[in-house]
Amino acid sequence: MxxxxxxxxxxxxxxxxxxxxxxxxxxxxxxxxxxxxCNPEPVPMGMNPTQGPETGGTTVQITGEKFDMKNGVTVTFGGQNAQSVTVPSETQITAVTPGGTAGQSVTVVVTNNGKPEVPVTLSQQFTYTDATPPTVTMNTPTDGTVFSEYEDSLNVMNSVSVSFSEPIDSNSVAVDVAVTKTEDSMSEPMDGTLSGTVTGSGDSVTFTSDMPMRAGRMYTVTVSGAADMAGNVLENSHSFSFSITSPEALYKYHVQEEDIQEENGEAALKRIAARPEIFDNPEMWERLVAANQDAYIFDRTKLRVGQLLIIPRGRAWGDK
The missing domain is CATH 1.20.5 (Single alpha-helices involved in coiled-coils or other helix-helix interfaces)
Incomplete structure (x- = not known):
C-alpha cells in the first residue's frame, strides 16, 4: 500500500x-x-529628389516600409555613406547625400542596422549634377603681350580668344574691350571701347571686333557672364591687356593699294592721315593736301598706288 x-x-x-x-x-x-x-528587412519604395549637386548636401526623402527605428538605418550613395540619416518613422528615412562626380548616376542602398546582412537597393538611382562654375584657362593674346611687328598699322589684328575649363554657352559670354592710346602714339590721349561679336563652341569663344585693332593702342579685354551647360556662371570677371606699339613717324609715304581700294579722294586722304605712322588722326588730312598741292602730279580727288606724299611735321605745322 x-x-x-x-x-x-x-x-x-x-x-x-x-x-x-x-x-x-x-x-x-x-x-x-x-x-x-523584430529585425525585418527594409522595403524602400521611392526617393525624392533623385538628383543633386556634386558637392553633396542634398536632403533626400526615402519612403517605404519596415525601416528600423530602434537600431537605425544605414544609407549609401554609390558605396559612400550618407552624411546623416534619420528615421522619423517606419515608413520614412531622411538622408543627406555625400559628394560625388558630376554626371554620374549611383545606386542607393538601404540597410536596417538590426539586420546588416540584408542590404536593399532602391530601383531609382541618384544623379549628381554639375555645381562647379567654369574658370578661364587661357586667353590669346596673353596678358602683357606687346606687338611691335606688323604689316598694316591700321589693321594689325581683329580678334581675341578665351578658353575655359569646360564647355560653355557662348551666348552667355560678355566681352568688353577698352581702348587707350600708348605713350608712343602721336595723337592726343583717348579712352574708348571696341564693339564686336562673340562666337564659339565647346570650351572656347572668340571676340571679333567690328573695327580692326590698330597700332599705337592698348586693349584691355574683360570677360564675364560665361555659363557652363549646367548654368553655373563664371564667379569673377577675367581681364587681360595687350598693346601694339606705334611705328616710327614717316616724313615720306607711298600710297598703298589698301588706301584707295574702298574710296579715293578725301576718304583716301583721311585713311592715310589716320595711320599711326602719319598723324594718327584722320581729321588732319588737309595738312597732306597743303603740303603736297604744289606737286604737279598731285590730285586730291584721285590718288595713285605708289604716289609719293610729303608728310609735313614740325613747329611750322603746329606740332609741339
Missing part, C-alpha cells in the same frame, strides 16, 4: 511541473515566432 501511494503521489506532483514547462515552452516559441519580425 505504501508503494502505490508513493508512486501515485510522485505522478500527481509532477503534473504541475510539466504544465509549467509546457507553458514556458509555449511562451518561448510564441516569442521566437513573433520576433521573426
Amino acid at each position: 505504501n508503494f502505490f501511494r508513493t508512486s501515485f503521489d510522485l505522478q500527481a506532483s509532477s503534473k504541475p511541473r510539466n504544465i509549467a514547462v509546457l507553458a514556458v515552452l509555449t511562451i518561448v516559441c510564441a516569442w521566437m515566432a513573433g520576433c521573426a519580425g
